[in-house]
Every structure is written in C-alpha cells, then in structure tokens.
Amino acid sequence: MVTTFSIEQIRTWLEEVKDPEIPVLSLVDLGVITHIEGSERSVRVEMTPTFVGCPAMEYMRAEVIACLQKHGVEEPTVEINFREPWSSDKISDKGKAALKKYGLAPPPDNRLFTDLEVLERAVCPRCESDNTELKTPFGPTLCRAIYYCHSCREAFEQFKPV
Amino acid sequence: MNTVAIKELLYKMADDQLILGHRNSEWTGFGPLLEEDIAFSSMAQDKVGQSYALYQLLHQLGEQEPDTVAFTRNANQFHNCQLVELPNGEYDFSLIRHFLFDTAEAARFELLTRSSYEPLALLARKIRGELRYHTLHANTWIKQLGTANEESIARLQRALGEAFPYALGIFEHSPFEAELIQNGVFAGEAALQDIWYDRVRTVLAETALQLPDRDHVNPAFGGRMGKHTEHLQPLVEEMSAVFRIDPTAEW
Numbered sequence: 001m002v003t004t005f006s007i008e009q010i011r012t013w014l015e016e017v018k019d020p021e022i023p024v025l026s027l028v029d030l031g032v033i034t035h036i037e038g039s040e041r042s043v044r045v046e047m048t049p050t051f052v053g054c055p056a057m058e059y060m061r062a063e064v065i066a067c068l069q070k071h072g073v074e075e076p077t078v079e080i081n082f083r084e085p086w087s088s089d090k091i092s093d094k095g096k097a098a099l100k101k102y103g104l105a106p107p108p109d110n111r112l113f114t115d116l117e118v119l120e121r122a123v124c125p126r127c128e129s130d131n132t133e134l135k136t137p138f139g140p141t142l143c144r145a146i147y148y149c150h151s152c153r154e155a156f157e158q159f160k161p162v
Numbered sequence: 163m164n165t166v167a168i169k170e171l172l173y174k175m176a177d178d179q180l181i182l183g184h185r186n187s188e189w190t191g192f193g194p195l196l197e198e199d200i201a202f203s204s205m206a207q208d209k210v211g212q213s214y215a216l217y218q219l220l221h222q223l224g225e226q227e228p229d230t231v232a233f234t235r236n237a238n239q240f241h242n243c244q245l246v247e248l249p250n251g252e253y254d255f256s257l258i259r260h261f262l263f264d265t266a267e268a269a270r271f272e273l274l275t276r277s278s279y280e281p282l283a284l285l286a287r288k289i290r291g292e293l294r295y296h297t298l299h300a301n302t303w304i305k306q307l308g309t310a311n312e313e314s315i316a317r318l319q320r321a322l323g324e325a326f327p328y329a330l331g332i333f334e335h336s337p338f339e340a341e342l343i344q345n346g347v348f349a350g351e352a353a354l355q356d357i358w359y360d361r362v363r364t365v366l367a368e369t370a371l372q373l374p375d376r377d378h379v380n381p382a383f384g385g386r387m388g389k390h391t392e393h394l395q396p397l398v399e400e401m402s403a404v405f406r407i408d409p410t411a412e413w
Contacts, residue, residue: 082287085287106242136197136201142208
C-alpha cells in the first residue's frame with residue numbers, strides 16, 4: 001500500500017518534539033518548523049534556528065528525524081536554513097501560554113518592538129505585576145533575559161523579543 | 163557575480179566574529195560581576211555561531227568545511243581586523259572594544275539586509291535582531307561608566323585612545339570595494355564608517371568621554387590582508403588545540 005503523508009498529520013506528529021531547554025514547548029509552537037512537504041514514503045521538513053548560535057539545533061534536527069521515523073516515515077530529511085527567519089512573533093498563542101505557565105514571561109509583540117526600551121516593561125509571569133526591572137539582556141540560554149520583580153521580589157526570566 | 167569578491171567579504175566578517183567570540187569567551191569565569199560574565203559568554207556564543215553560519219556560506223561557495231577553515235589556518239591566513247585579536251586587557255578595554263566593534267558590526271549587517279547576494283541578505287536579516295542586544299549591552303554600560311566617577315571616566319578614556327586606531331582598521335578597504343558596491347552586494351567600508359562614526363558620537367555625547375578625531379588618527383590597517391599583531395597566533399593555537407590533537411574528536 002502506498003501512503004502519502006499529509007501536512008496536517010506530520011504537524012501533529014511534530015507536536016511531540018519539544019524544545020530541549022523548555023520541555024513544555026513543542027517545536028511547532030516555538031515556530032522553528034518553517035516548511036513541511038509530504039509525499040509517498042518521504043517527508044521533508046525545513047527548520048530555522050531561534051538564534052544563529054543556538055547549540056540545540058543539531059539535537060532538534062535529530063529529534064525531528066527520530067519522531068518521523070517512529071511514525072513510519074522511511075526517508076525523512078531536515079534542512080536548516082534562514083529562508084523564513086525566526087522571530088519571537090512566530091511563537092503560537094498556545095506556546096506563549098505554555099511559556100507563562102512554565103514561569104517564563106512570553107516575549108512581547110515584536111511588531112511593536114521598535115526600540116529596546118520595550119524590554120523595560122516585562123510582566124512578571126508569577127504575579128502579573130509590571131513593576132519589574134531588566135537586570136541583564138543575557139540569561140542562561142541565548143533566548144532568555146533576566147528580570148527582577150519588585151512586587152513579588154523574585155527574579156524571573158523572559159523569552160526575548162527578537 | 164564575482165565570487166572572489168564575495169568570499170573576501172565573507173571571510174573578513176566570519177573571522178572577525180570568530181576571533182572576537184573567542185576573546186569574549188575568555189571572560190567566562192572572570193567577569194567583574196556575574197551578569198557581565200554571562201553577558202560576555204552569551205555574546206561569545208552568538209558570535210561564534212554567527213561565524214559558523216558565515217563559514218557555511220563560504221562552504222557553499224566551494225571553500226572547505228567550517229571546522230577546517232576555523233581550526234587549520236595560521237594567523238597570517240586570517241582576515242579579521244586587528245582590533246578583535248588584541249588581548250582583553252582590563253574590563254574597560256574589553257568594554258570599549260565591544261562598543262566600537264559591535265556598533266560597526268550591527269550597522270554592517272543592517273546594510274547587508276539589502277545585499278543583492280541573497281544568502282547573505284537572509285542571514286543578515288536574522289543576525290541584525292540578535293546584534294541589537296549586543297549594542298544595547300554596550301551602550302548601557304558605556305553611558306553608565308562614562309558618567310560614573312573620575313576613575314571610570316579616566317579608564318574608559320584611556321582605553322578609547324588605545325582602541326581607536328584599531329577600530330578605524332575595521333574599515334580597511336577591500337581590493338573589491340568598487341565591485342561590491344556596483345553589484346549591490348555591500349554598500350562599502352567608507353559608507354559603513356560614516357554610519358559607525360555618527361552612532362559612536364551620539365552615544366559618547368551622553369558621557370564625559372571625548373571621541374578622537376578620525377581625521378587625525380592613523381588607522382591600524384593590515385588585518386584584512388593577513389598582517390596581524392603578535393597576539394593572534396597564540397590565540398589561534400589555543401583555539402585549535404583540541405582539533406589539532408584529534409580532528410575527528412567530538413565534543
């Protein structure tokens with residue numbers, strides 16, 4: 001029997017693959033899967049990194065291939081390119097909600113982001129206060145910044161707008 | 163389009179990012195405060211990653227694999243400007259260098275978002291957003307320490323005097339300058355330097371620091387042609403030590 005893999009089906013499978021640094025967020029919701037092509041037997045996926053220097057990219061590529069093979073795709077290929085560059089606006093609403101629940105402030109809308117001053121106004125994911133202060137635009141991974149909340153007096157991280 | 167000209171452009175950019183990325187990584191564990199340790203380490207990771215992406219473009223144009231290019235050349239085969247190879251010195255020098263270099267680099271990638279060489283334009287559109295965090299970091303600290311107290315101002319002023327001739331060396335003209343401009347690949351080093359000078363002056367105007375007059379300083383040229391200071395070869399040897407012992411090692 002010859003099967004043709006549908007794009008919706010492949011997308012559903014890829015929901016199982018999570019960001020290795022943020023295990024509640026799937027690669028689909030993170031927005032790094034930029035193109036899917038299914039045909040008889042084979043599947044081709046294009047991905048793009050959140051940050052050019054992201055060290056998790058090869059790991060994610062391997063996870064995508066393993067996931068597709070598990071679902072019976074014999075010849076999955078993954079290409080990493082910058083054709084459709086990632087921005088934090090590519091994180092889905094579902095992804096943003098998952099980030100917040102995980103304790104990471106989701107990135108503000110990048111379309112409004114003309115100046116980095118927007119960074120000064122992160123909302124605390126714990127108490128919703130905007131009485132917060134940027135401590136450093138660099139955090140434990142390239143895509144996170146560190147803040148301090150003056151209301152609940154706790155440090156928190158934000159997924160950076162890019 | 164002349165690929166020799168494009169390769170020359172890509173090599174100098176990639177080598178700048180790799181060498182400064184390595185210097186930034188030397189702050190890991192030694193930052194004057196934890197946030198600065200993390201900042202320089204993160205910028206190191208960004209820059210080395212960006213150099214990898216640029217070496218990939220070179221690979222697509224027929225050059226060797228990124229690791230081979232990065233780890234098997236001697237100092238005189240590198241095209242980075244001399245500014246990035248200078249030792250870190252004290253934090254004041256590293257901060258001034260970071261400010262002068264990243265202001266230029268951010269402007270370079272902004273110009274390249276309109277490059278007629280499509281693979282570079284795509285990459286530049288991506289990198290531009292990342293570099294905003296580097297210039298934010300540099301500008302914040304320059305403004306803060308450039309107005310803080312007598313010692314911080316004197317230290318930054320001295321570092322600025324030392325780094326400035328080398329910073330002008332960033333804009334050493336390529337033999338392919340006219341061709342790159344004509345073909346719309348890159349707006350050229352002279353145009354870049356004007357944007358850079360303007361931005362540097364704007365930030366320094368908010369501090370007590372005096373910007374040297376670029377018309378009265380001799381630029382430290384040579385890096386783009388493989389002429390380097392005594393500091394590059396030891397850096398290259400340290401950076402490639404593992405690769406030279408075992409090129410097949412995975413780490």
